[in-house]
Amino acid sequence: MSRYFTDRLARNVVFICATVSFVILLAIAVFIFKEGLPAFKEIGFINFIFGMVWRPGQEQYGIFTMIVGSIAVTAGSLILAIPLGIACAILLADVAPFKLRRFLRPLVELLVGIPSVVYGLVGLVLLVPAVREIGGNGFSIATASIVLMAMVLPTIISISEDSIRAVPMSYKEGALAMGATHWQTIWRVLLPAARSGIGTSIVLGMGRAVGETMAMIMVIGNAIILPKTPLDPARTLTGNIAVEINYASGLHENALFATGIVLFIFIVILNSIAVILFKRGTHVQTVT
């Protein structure tokens, strides 16, 4: 075989492999929509999204309570994780002594890799009884938010820290030379300059929060009710799919794929909002 022939063959092979991920993406869209759209047609888009009742046995499919559940745990976990995560990122990037950082950074990286079921297990054994003391049966939005916070934290910390660290030293030196305190330097110079990186970390954390499935099933109670307080149980969109898909058929199966469509659109919207918000952030940064 001539080496030129091999060369041309290789060119085609690598090209085909490169298109695989795009093909998978298309295939996912096609399959989810093909299986999910009949549900929208059968049930009605409005009824499906805003319906409060999900009773597969009686052919009633409404996912509004789960949309609320997903939004509630995502918001709850981010409210807890953003201040903690950014504080920890500042600590690691600019405040803590080198030795502490050398110990903590690998720990944070390790935590990104801990399986979600392990977080769920710890939540189930430690947190559920603790929350039960406060009220409700322990399986609740509050419990789920705390578990999710622990899962989102490492992502926020590691990416935020990198972006704070990437701010040129001269910025910091300039601020300090003007007589700013350390905190003023962090608040007025470092954080604004690292804004787009911190934004990205939050978006990635949010993506992880919305998409998390198993840990949520373990601690949120999976009840199909409209939660009124953080101590009420709920069900997430992801949990709904995972809990029921293995035994679903017919319209029930279609409705679960339609849940997948809603989840998918949800994530696309969240990402777009974030991209718009933080693109503006980087623009300001380049102008100043």
Added chain:
Amino acid sequence: MFRPLPKTTQRLAMFFIWGGGVITVLILMVVIGYVLVQGLPGLSLDFLTTPPQGGLSGEGGISTIIVSTIYLVAVTVVILVPIGFFASVYLAEYARDNRLTHLIRYGVEVLAGVPSIIFGLFGFALFVTALHFNFSILSGALTLVCLLLPTMIRTTEEAIRAVPYSYREAVLAMGATKWQLVWRMLLPVALPGIVTAIILCIGRAIEETACLYVTLGGSPAMPTSLLSGGRTLSLHVFYLAMETRAFDKAMATGAVLIITIIVINFLTNWLSSRFQARLGGRK
């Protein structure tokens, strides 16, 4: 309006930063520490080498679960690595800066953000149902390949791009074709980086639960072929905690998982630092 002195704000802010840091570290230590403390006593050679008993008792060990996990990961890697390597070679070496390349990159980016359970739905619809692979190692592995492809492509591409340009010039100056450049120079030089990418993917495959929950079947029996169902370590933790309520066994399995992840993390760090040193050369 009252404005606190800069010095007061400074003190207060540092207090909150340290406080935030300490709380975070505590939370994270509790997660790992609790599972290790609760799980390690239940961990023995016996636990690792006996199969789990059926039914709701939750007795027995995790031997078949370990075999299933290794089987699944091996099948995944065999399919994933060639596709991922070639795709990243294309993106790093062949792709021109045109719309097609942008489209391919866009595909990788978006795929990386798709939640695991959506991959699960897809795998369920395509592999389990349409292709009749049923709930099996094969369905699980193919679903995992889809999920891990973006990670594999991105990390491998980084490793290939890290090879200095002068290497390429030297090889091309000798009259090599592009493929000879890729196969005889880039592959060996970037090998530690590529191995790091593979180990990273193995780690993620072991962590993954949601997409396998709906494609793998969850049978605790010993897998006999590609088409038999299986249960990974992560899934086992889930079933033990949710269905059999055998928390001690779940903790022990969790401890095995955490130790595996620690080893994998250590390996990737060690390999990538060696890779950096190798490319840096003598200075």
